[in-house]
Amino acid sequence: MEYEKILIEEKDYLKGIIDVLKGELKSGEQLLNERTKKVIQARKEMWENVVHIYEDTDRLSDFGSYLEDIDGSNSDYNVIFKKIQKYNRMINKPYFGRFDFKEQGEEEIEKIYIGIANLMDEETYDVLVYDWRAPIASVFYQYELGECAYNSPKGLIEGDMTLKRQYKIKDSELDYFFDSSLKINDEILQEVLSKNSSIKMKQIIETIQKDQDRIIRDIENELLIVQGTAGSGKTSIAMHRIAYLLYQGYHTKLNTQNIIIVSPNTVFSKYISDILPGLGEENVEQIVFEDYAIDMMKENDCYVESRVQQMEFLLNEREKNLIKLRKKAIEFKGSKSFIKILERLIKCYERNIKEFNDIYCDNKMIFTKEYLKSQFLNNKINMPMSKRLKRMERRIFRELHPIRRRRVEKAEKIVAEIPDHIFVVKQYSRLISLKRSKANNDMIRKMMSVSFIDVYKELFLNKRIFKTLAKNIELPDEIEEIIEFSKNQIEKGNFLYEDCAPLIYLKLKVDGNDEFKEIKHVVVDEAQDYSPLQYEVFKTLFGNAGYTVLGDINQSMDKKVEMSLYDEVKNIMNKKNMAQLRMNKSYRSSFEIIALSKKILQKSYGIVSFERYEGKPMIKQCIDFKDMDYDVISELQKLYRQGFTSGAVLCKTKDECKKLYERIKDSVEVEIIAEDEKEYMGGFVIMPVYMSKGLEFDGVVIYDAGDENYNNELHRRLLYVAVTRALHRLAVLFRGELNRFMQ
Incomplete structure (x- = not known):
């Protein structure tokens, strides 16, 4: 009886809120129509009265006045439009919780x-x-009944929480509520987690946990590092953190133009693209490290290997010896040792490699090469190499200009004395003069330029330089083979993916960097996939920005990563206020699936599963590929019959994906994602394991998971990633012996 009475009261309150929202929407739409008419009228008047008076300078002030009116009307329109968007988002579910x-x-x-x-x-x-990001709302996430406090603009506000309540509201109707005196809140959380996966990452404001809320609201630390197990909500928390920082923009001086996300790939970028708009914020810029490098190299007419191509090479069983060398090269080219070598390379290039020639004009020496070199090395303000050279070039041309002018005047006087009927001789004389002038200019411009690619080539094409620069630096045992391998690739015109970071680093140091000067906060996702050198690149690329760095050392692809990576990140970023947190609780997969993932790792790493129990993963031995294909079709059909809307067949390589797709595409509705630029549009897909990171599916089928196909440490991490993509159902299919990590 008491519950029914309170339910009626709560329904009445909800009805009042819905009425307010409807009223705001109605008045907002009316106001929007008025503003629309005003903008159209202002533009019409400007066209009629101003557009034809551009030659009448006395009336230019009228033009400015019209522009001010239009800008003001546009601004009003945008404010009203955003309000309407907000109320439309709220009307189906105006709130989800309450505390007294x-x-x-x-x-x-x-x-x-x-x-x-x-x-x-x-x-x-x-x-x-109240907006979930408001200071007082933190009480809902951080406290249970009893004493509580929150930080307001006026300072710390203390008090007592006497009630904590959660609601299930759908389509503006209250289904039920319950009071919670424990935590947020297994009942709602269980319901959310038991739902089918969507084609886009979902917002989680109803179910934010205490440790997650602490990460979201942290504004004290310039560098916040989060090590989170698969399914702990790292990326979603990062997106909610961005929304919180934008909400606090008045205090933090941040807007959407000041934040950037370093995303692992294009598929993932599109997957998270709906979260911020769903939270009422505009999307922020995303950058994929690989795309940035490839675009940079294209501008310089160079080919660079993609991340997908690198992974495919590392998974190619036919090149085992070369793979071993390549892994060593990848580790070395991302290391602190290589950073030191690159720093020395820049200084060596400036002092010993970059050459200058004497500059003459009319057979008279204007600048000696010694003078040019001294001017180049005189760098008290730490200006990048390219900018120094460009400054010198401008000075040289300024000096040459009056000399050339006198020379041209003299030449024209001589040509003028040639009789007019000898027209060809006159034209030839002018042509020779122009050619000489252009050749001299081209020579100067070439001398006053530097290519970061040429700087990098010096390192591997000249072994003597490499050994000089590497003196007293710890090098891998295979360094001779790494140098030779790199030299061979460069001579073929190829740059490998592991060359991208050093090339970008050199470009930033040689040419300078103004591209991202507006960025004040950077979110780095899949932190374990970046090397120390790549973090040096981020530090240089984004200046003095703050960072949120999120990763899982168990999901590293091309190399084994330890927790020490985060210590290296701290040392590189060198921020005054830093914090490192762990998120060990996995909310994505069922208890049984998490149990299998822990078995694969052989270490628990403190991973805790949210207690959502479903069926055990199916692990099945198949006779051959034909038998395995049949089971793939069967499992996908089963997922469809059970009402699931998403599923993935995860293969080890892109080649396996393509072959499987061709064999089963006529028997079951399935798409293939084997290229980075494709977008996951929902439904059932076949894709390589390494491209599935960050995604989740209702059901997952791991294809050909026998010991012949998965048998080393890289394969262990691939299997861990594959298993932890599944929310509800998991099938492992194999030929021969089951892989050693699941036995």
Whole structure:
């Protein structure tokens, strides 16, 4: 009876909120129509009265006045439009939680409703619903019943939480509520986690946990590092953290143009693209390291290997000896040792390799090569090499200009004395003069330029230089083979993916960097896949930005990674305030699937599973590929019959994916994602394991998971990634012996 009574009260409150939202939407739409008419009218008047007076300078002020009116109207329009968008997002589910708060020293108990955005009574100025990012809303995520506190703009506010309640609201109707005195809140969380996966990453504001909320709201640390197990919500938390930072923009001076996400690949970038708009914020820029490198090299007419091509090479069983060498090269070219060598290379190039010639004009020496060299090395303000050379070039041409002018005048005087009827001689004389001038200019411009690619080539094409620069630096035992291998690739015109980081680093140091000067905060996802050198690149690329770095050392692809990576990141970024946190609880997969993932790792790493129990993974031995293909079709059909909307068949390589797709495409509805630029559009797909990181599916089939196909440390990590993509169902198919990591 008590529950029914409260339910009626809560439904009445919800109805009042819905009525307010409907009223705001109605008035907002009317206002929007008025503003639209005003903008159209202002543009019409400007066209009629101003567009034809550009030659009448006395009336130019009229033009500015019209532009101001239009800008003001556009601004008003955008404000109203965003409000309407916000209310439309809220109307189906205006809030999801409530707590009652009694501030210390006050008698009144305030009911605090928490939703996706603020809603205020325009007449009384009472807050009807608080944005989940508001300071007071942190109480809902951080505390249970009893004493609590939050940081407000006025300072710390202390008090008591006397009630904590959660709601299930759908289509503007309250289905039920329950009071929680424990945690947020297994009932709602179980319901959310038991739902089918979607084609885009989902927002999680209803189920943010205490440790996740601490990460989201951290504004004290310039570098925040999060090691999180697969399925712990790292990426989703990062996106909510961006939304929180933008909400705090008035204090933190951040807007969407000041934040960038370093994303692992294009598939993943598209997968997370709906979260920020769903939270009421505009999307921020995303950059894929590989794409940035490839575009940079294209500008210089060079080919560079993609990340997918690198992974395919490392998974090619026919090149075992070369793979071993390649792995050593990858590790070395991303190491702190190689960073030191590159730093020395830049100094060596400036002092010993970069050459200058004497500059003459009319057989008279204008600048000696010694003078040019001294000017080049005089770098008290630490200007990048290219900019110094460009500055010198401008000075040289300024000096040569009056000399050339006198020379041209003299030449024209001589030509003028030639009789007019000898026209060809006159034209030939002018042509010779022009050619000489152009050749001299080209020579100067070439001398006053430097290519970061040429700088990098010096390192491997000249072994003597490499050995000189590497003196007293720890090198791998295979360094001679690495140098020779790199030299052979460069001579063929190929740059490998592991060359991307050093090339970008050199470009930034040689040419300087102004491209991302507006960036104040960087989110680095899949942190374990980046080397120390790549973090040096981020530090140089993004200047003095703050960082949120999220990773899982168990999901590294091309190399084995330890927790020490994060210590290296701290040393490289060198921020005043830093924090490192761990998220060990996995919310994605069922208890049984997580148990198998821990078995693969052979170490628990403190991984804790959210207790959502479903069926055990199916591990099945198949006779041959034909038998395995049949089981793939069967498993996908089973997922479809059970009402699941997403599923993935994960193969080790792109080649395996293509062959499997050709064999089964006529028997089951399935797509293939084997190229980085493709977008996951939902449904059932075949894709390489290494491209599935960060994604999740209702069901997963791991294809050909026998010991012949998965038998080394890289394969162990691939299997861990594959298993942890599954929410509800997992099937492991193999020929011969089951891989050693699942036995």
